[in-house]
Amino acid sequence: MTLADDSPRTVTAPAVPAPPDPTPPPVPRRRGPSLSRNRWGYAYVAPFFVVFGAFSLFPFLFTAWVSLHDARLSDISGGTFVGLDNYAALLGNDFFWNALRNTITIGVLSTVPQLCLALGLAHLLHYKLRGRTFFRTVMLVPYATSIAAATLVFATLFGRDYGIINTALEAVGLDRVDWESGTLSSQVAIAVIVTWRWTGYNALIYLAAMQSIPGELYEAAEMDGASKWRQFLHVTIPSLRPTILFTVVVSTIGAVQLFGEPLLFGGNGATTGGARNQYQTLGLLMYQQGWTNFNIGQAATTAWAMFLIILAVVGSAALVGRYRARREGARR
């Protein structure tokens, strides 16, 4: 018994140490799997499962059920059963393929620069800089900004007639760009918003992973005469590989679900994603089907298609990860 231990239990403990007891102390019953104790455990976890059941599992299954019906929003459970017709219609729907294409291009346009920038920023912040904590905190500010606020500000910046970006372009002698109405330009603009918002977040994740890379690796590399750049390529990147895979998966899921930015970028609340649907993503298409056109059966189908796409992406990422792990295991 130490001096520091002054919990109430010690009050009842004998002041004088008792002589050693010849019989072994009885096994404490604490860890026994008795049901009467566990019952409270169930009670504690119940709220989670009630919430999960009500707000995740039930909607998930109900969405699947609705997707098999020709249902309107005002009569969700009264639609007629149409089997897989909604899925067949979706595959033959130009709007779906257009939205899928947009989702992929915006996803690539935002995810790739975002992760590259994050990696670079994390590397810089890994050095001993003056005011390092300040920079690290500042990087998380975009992430803490609401999507709506950020998008509205960016939409103003990208405005055709009165936007500051076009004013700047004009000032340096370039032509004004009608950001919103062009296909590539609108997608780039939206990708900029996404990149701005998520780069800092990913950089912090990379930074945390970098800090767990043992310093000896760098010392050894330095002794072998590797430059900082070579150290980055051959020490940092390989050590970060699982983290990079993680951020790729998370960013991809985010990209498939992209919704708020394209919805608000047009500025007039339209769910079309531009007059030619030039930046309508799958999430926005689903919203348009369900909540503008009130065709909730078709919207449920699109929701399930999105789920399957995410499942495929995550599944292939997991396969890649496992394949790499196995190959590296074999190499050792």
Added chain:
Amino acid sequence: MTVRRRARAAAGATLALALLTTGCGGSDGGDDGDQITLTLGLYGTFGYEEAGLYDEYMRLHPEITIEQSVVAQSGPYYQALQTRLAAGSGMADIQGIEIGFVSDVAANHADAFVDFAAEENADELESQYYDWKWDQASTDDGRVIGLGTDAGPQAMCYRQDLFEQAGLPTDPAAVSALWPTWEDYLATGQQYLASPTRQEGSAFVDSPNSVFAPAVRQGDTTYADEDGNPVVEDSDGVQSAWALASQAAGDGLTARLAQFSDEWNAAFSNGAFATIACPSWMLSYITSQLGDEGAGLWNIATLPGQSESGSTWGGSWLGVPSSGEHVAEATALAEWLTAPEQQVRMFTEQGFFPSSSVAAESPEVAGATSDYFSGAPIGQVFGDAAAAVRRTPISPYDTQIQDAFSAALTTVADGSRDPDQAYADALAAIEQITG
């Protein structure tokens, strides 16, 4: 000790469940004694509270307390109303119904609302309204699901200073005489565009939608036939409105702005366009965009083509869900709020144009002028417009169909589509809506 720990564990679990369940609990307006609480579910700005109508009604009926809940935009409001209609519960005693979905409610949910055509005073109620307003809330079998509040008869607003600069007349009568028809309006637009003294960079009209939206409702059919079935390609309203609006867009008469976008809002104060179609509610929109600096800049002329037919955009009704607890009291309140005397007050105090012809013809409305709009006789302008409306059937998808055309016209205006392609785009989008 076990007892205490168990009690604490039980308390913890109870608290967790309590937190969970209270989130779902409703707070039904309880009735204390004989006191009755009536609730109104509304969207946007109905302005009843601001005009003091609730206070007055509660003074007249001390046993009644009125509460309202307001959703900012009618779109989300209708989404919520639809889920409540699907569930058959959760509705207020009085629900606002907008022109964008009145036909859907009439076609699919008429049973959920009190039928005003079956009220004892139905003839008296009907006689107060413009016949098109009464008809738009009617079902095929003659039920009437709501009482009209305001209406949106349309005129054409124009910037006097920009007209003068471009060498066009500025007097409302002379300006109205410039465009008896839409073709004349487009010709005036060409004249404006060609004027050497025109303010640099200013367009004739804000958006092709300022041509399309009014013109489409001047045809015999808009988006639906007599039975409310969607007919888009065969509609004479659509055909003429598309021809006119796509011409305006293709000829560069518009400022290439999507209405209600941020750029459009900004363009008001920058004098980027000289005319805009003005439903009566647009006046307060312009006023709020321009503020005091805009006083005296704008004036109001007659809508092109009005001698054929007037045109309306917007307007609402009050419906009484028949599942409510206080249906009789709610019906009485809805009738009072929409009665001609109150519609007159809503016009003089809040600027909502009456859907009651009795109210519109009263001297307070008919003789009203607006200082902000250069003394324009707004009562008479909009009264004439409302009286000139021929009834056009509305369909459940009017809002979405119009948005599809409006988006397609935007692509013509910005040059990314030629008119035929854009028309095909619009039809494809409409098929997604009605199909």
